[in-house]
Amino acid sequence: MTFIVFFLAAIIVIFAAIQLNKYGDVINQKSTLSGAMIGTFLIGGATSLPELTTSLTAVYIDNADIAVGNMLGSNVFNILILMAFDLIYRKKRVFNRLEQSTHLPVAKAGFVMTALLVIAILWDNSPSFFHIGFEMYLLIILYLFVVKKLDHEEEDIEVTSDLTLKQGVIRFIFAAITVFLAGSTLTISGDEIADQTGMNSSFVGSFLIAAATSLPELVTVLAAFQMAKYSLAIGAILGSNLYNLQLLVITDIFHQKGAILNMTSLSNAMTALLGLMMIFLTIYALQRPIVKNVIIYALPSVTTIVLYFIATYIMF
Secondary structure, rough: HHHHHHHHHHHHHHHHHHHHHHHHHHHHHHOOOOOHHHHHEEEEEEHHHHHHHHHHHHOOOOOOHHHHHHHHHHHHHHHHHHHHHHOHHHHHOHHHOOHHHHHHHHHHHHHHHHHHHHHHHHHHOOEEOOOEEHHHHHHHHHHHHHHHHHHHOOOOOOOOOOOHHHHHHHHHHHHHHHHHHHHHHHHHHHHHHHHHOOOOOOHHHHHHHHHHHHHHHHHHHHHHHHHOOHHHHHHHHHHHHHHHHHHHHHHHOOOOOOOHHOOOHHHHHHHHHHHHHHHHHHHHHOOOOOOHHHHHHOOHHHHHHHHHHHHHHHOO
């Protein structure tokens, strides 16, 4: 029964998050108070709301491993999604078509941020201020630096929706409430699965729950690849990953028992290390010379996918 509740909650999270993205776009189109950057921030927050909801619920039920594992695992699963589609569309040589100056700074920032988390998890009783890990302050500084560096002039937004701003806001709020309720159910049932089966809570958070909360990104990337908007696809994944790490900061703020990374098991370090290797392969794919041979081109994607499933098996 617990598994049934888990999968039903996962399905609801997926569909509600897709609606969040849809109505967030309506608000972006129709609002006269905010431009493209705020609209993008709203949509980015919308697709990441399942991760935030599940991690905050995990803090509430005092399961730090699920809270941290969910965020780290979502980032790992996001890159898996990107590399899987790159493998499927390997003949298009997607990474050879991308503008390095746009995506490399974001990918490198994600690498540095994830490395900080690895150090904090492995460091026994790493320093904290006001019950918040020192590394969380560094994550915020790095994020603001990247946002400022990539800041650009706002573009005109094409209006394609017939809904009014009020209708968009009401439906957005309704979808957000749905995500909140389903995401909380997802976390609680995931915690029960860990107890009933003897599974590691880090595995449940990093792979089961993280995969469920990352499926909205899968839908986004699928649509982008089908429309040949490859830059949009990788930008959505890399940007979502940075955003998730900021949500980890929020999770730590609500964790009142001390720095949350000091309370998690070392198995979360494995998820973070997996993320580091996957980001490294993404950076390599972005900045390597143009490759004509399809098999050689696909090596980073294949390696990423193999690493993911090896880590999943070991964690399980």
